[in-house]
Amino acid sequence: MLSFLDLSLNYFTGTIPRARNTSFEYDTWSRNCFSSENSCHLAPQMRSVAECRQQTSLQLQPCVSWTRTHLLLLIVVVLVCPVIVIAALSAIAIYYWRSRSLQAAHFWQLRSSMRADVEEQAGSQRNVCRQFSYQELDAATNSFHQNALxxxxxxxxxxxxxxxxxxxxAVxxxxxxxxxxxxxxxxxxEVKVRGAIQHPNxxxxxxxxxxxxxxxxxxxxEFMPNGSVLDALLSDNTxxxxxxxxxxxxxxxxxxxxLHEHCTPAIIHGNLKPSNILLDRDFTARVGHFGSVRVAKVSQRAVVSTLGFVDPEYGVTGKLTEKSDVFSYGMLLLVLVSGRRMLESQPSGKPQLLTWMQLLAKAELSELVDPRxxxxxxxxEVSLCAQIVLLCTRIQPELRPSMSEVRRILEGIMPVPNSGSLDTPVTSSHTSFVSMSHFSGSFYGTSDSL
Structure with a gap:
C-alpha cells in the first residue's frame, strides 16, 4: 500500500487519484503549481489532503500563467542582463578613464609636493643664507682659477x-x-629676501x-651639475x-x-631666458640668475635682457611686471619646442627667431618642432605648448595668462582659455604679439615700432 508520496519540487499538473487510508503530508506537495480555485489547492497555505477525502479524486488544475510568466521573466533576463553588463563595463571604463585623467592632472602637483618635502628636509640641514668672507670664497674657487670658470x-x-x-x-x-x-x-x-626662498624649482x-x-x-x-637649458639645447651630445x-x-x-604669487612682495625675474633656467642632477628646471633683479615693488629700473626674450612693452614703459616674465616664458617655451635652430642665425645674419614665430602663428607645428x-x-603636448606661447606673447600684457594659469594648462587641470575667458579688462579683439603685421620691428625693439 502506498503510504508516502513526495511530489514536491516537480511542478506537476493534472489529476491525482484518491486512495483510501492514504495520508500525504503537507510539505510533500510544495513547489507544485496548481490552480488556486481548487478546494484543496496546493499552495504554501493549503489544508491537509485528509480534509478532502469525500472527493473521489483531486482535480488539480494547472497554473496556466506559470509558463508565460517564467518565459517573460526569461526574456527580460536575457535582454536586461547584457544591458546591465554593458552599463557596468561602461561605468568601469569611464571610472578608469577619469582616474587616469585625474592622475595625469595631479601628477605634477604630487611630484612637486614630494620634491618640496625632500628639499625642505634637506634645507633644514643646510646653513641659512649667510655672509661669506672673501677668504672662504677665494679658497673655494682656488683663487678664482680659470679652470673653475x-x-x-x-x-x-x-x-x-x-x-x-x-x-x-656656484659663486x-x-x-x-x-x-x-x-x-x-x-x-x-633684496638678496636676503631671496636667500629665504626654498622651492624645488x-x-x-x-x-x-x-x-x-x-x-x-x-x-x-647651489651648483647645478647639468648646466642650463641653453647648454643642453646647444650640446652635440644626445x-x-x-x-x-x-x-x-x-x-x-x-x-x-x-616668485610671482607666493613671495611677498612678488619677485620679478626680469631676465628669463634659456641660459637662466638651470638643470639640477635630475634635470629638474630651476629658475636662477635673478639675484641682481629688483623685487616687484620697484617697477622702473635698468634691466639687462636678451633681445627676443624681453617684453616689448618694456621698451615703451621702461617697467617690468609679472606679465613681462610671462612673455619671456612664452619665448622660452618656443625654444624648447623648436630647439637650438631658433638660437642660431641664418647665413644673412638675421636671427631665426622671426621665422619660427611665423611658423607658430600659422600653426605649422611639423616644421616648428626640433628635428633632432x-x-x-x-x-x-606640442600643440598645447604652441597655444601657450601664443597666449604668453600677446601684445597686451593684460591678455597674457598668469604663471599659475600656465602651470594648470600644462598639467591638464585647466583648458586653454580663449581671449575672453581670462581675467582681463581687454577685449578679445587683440591678437597675439607674434601675429602682428609689424612683428619684426617691435620684436627686436626698434624705435619706429615702439
Whole structure:
C-alpha cells in the first residue's frame, strides 16, 4: 500500500487519484503549481489532503500563467542582463578613464609636493643664507682659477667652488664697474629676501659677500651639475628628449609661479631666458640668475635682457611686471619646442627667431618642432605648448595668462582659455604679439615700432 508520496519540487499538473487510508503530508506537495480555485489547492497555505477525502479524486488544475510568466521573466533576463553588463563595463571604463585623467592632472602637483618635502628636509640641514668672507670664497674657487670658470654674462662671472663642508656651489662675481649695477643697502636687503626662498624649482641662494675692501661683491648659489637649458639645447651630445623638455617647461612655470604669487612682495625675474633656467642632477628646471633683479615693488629700473626674450612693452614703459616674465616664458617655451635652430642665425645674419614665430602663428607645428627629436614627441603636448606661447606673447600684457594659469594648462587641470575667458579688462579683439603685421620691428625693439 502506498503510504508516502513526495511530489514536491516537480511542478506537476493534472489529476491525482484518491486512495483510501492514504495520508500525504503537507510539505510533500510544495513547489507544485496548481490552480488556486481548487478546494484543496496546493499552495504554501493549503489544508491537509485528509480534509478532502469525500472527493473521489483531486482535480488539480494547472497554473496556466506559470509558463508565460517564467518565459517573460526569461526574456527580460536575457535582454536586461547584457544591458546591465554593458552599463557596468561602461561605468568601469569611464571610472578608469577619469582616474587616469585625474592622475595625469595631479601628477605634477604630487611630484612637486614630494620634491618640496625632500628639499625642505634637506634645507633644514643646510646653513641659512649667510655672509661669506672673501677668504672662504677665494679658497673655494682656488683663487678664482680659470679652470673653475663656469661662464660669464653681462653682470659678471660664475665660478664653481667647494666649501669647507664639501658642498659644491656656484659663486657669481658681480661686475659692478662694467654692468652698471647699483649695489646698495636695498640690494642687499633684496638678496636676503631671496636667500629665504626654498622651492624645488628655484635655485637656492646659499650666501653672499658684500665686496669689502674693493673686492667685487659675490653671490653664492647651489651648483647645478647639468648646466642650463641653453647648454643642453646647444650640446652635440644626445638631445633633450621631449618628455624632459615638457618637464623643464613645467618646472620653470612652477618656479615663476612661486616668485610671482607666493613671495611677498612678488619677485620679478626680469631676465628669463634659456641660459637662466638651470638643470639640477635630475634635470629638474630651476629658475636662477635673478639675484641682481629688483623685487616687484620697484617697477622702473635698468634691466639687462636678451633681445627676443624681453617684453616689448618694456621698451615703451621702461617697467617690468609679472606679465613681462610671462612673455619671456612664452619665448622660452618656443625654444624648447623648436630647439637650438631658433638660437642660431641664418647665413644673412638675421636671427631665426622671426621665422619660427611665423611658423607658430600659422600653426605649422611639423616644421616648428626640433628635428633632432626625430618625430618622437607628444603631438598633443606640442600643440598645447604652441597655444601657450601664443597666449604668453600677446601684445597686451593684460591678455597674457598668469604663471599659475600656465602651470594648470600644462598639467591638464585647466583648458586653454580663449581671449575672453581670462581675467582681463581687454577685449578679445587683440591678437597675439607674434601675429602682428609689424612683428619684426617691435620684436627686436626698434624705435619706429615702439
Amino acid at each position: 663656469l661662464g660669464a654674462g653681462a653682470t659678471g662671472f660664475v665660478f664653481q667652488g667647494k666649501l669647507d663642508d664639501g658642498t659644491t656651489v 657669481k662675481q658681480l661686475d659692478t664697474r662694467n654692468s652698471g649695477m647699483l649695489i646698495n643697502d636695498e640690494f642687499w636687503n 628655484v635655485v637656492t641662494l646659499r650666501g653672499f659677500f658684500k665686496g669689502i675692501g674693493g673686492s667685487d661683491p659675490m653671490l653664492v648659489c 638631445p633633450l628628449r621631449w618628455p624632459r623638455r615638457y618637464s623643464i617647461a613645467h618646472g620653470a612655470a612652477l618656479g615663476l609661479e612661486y 627629436l626625430e618625430g618622437n614627441f607628444d603631438k598633443h
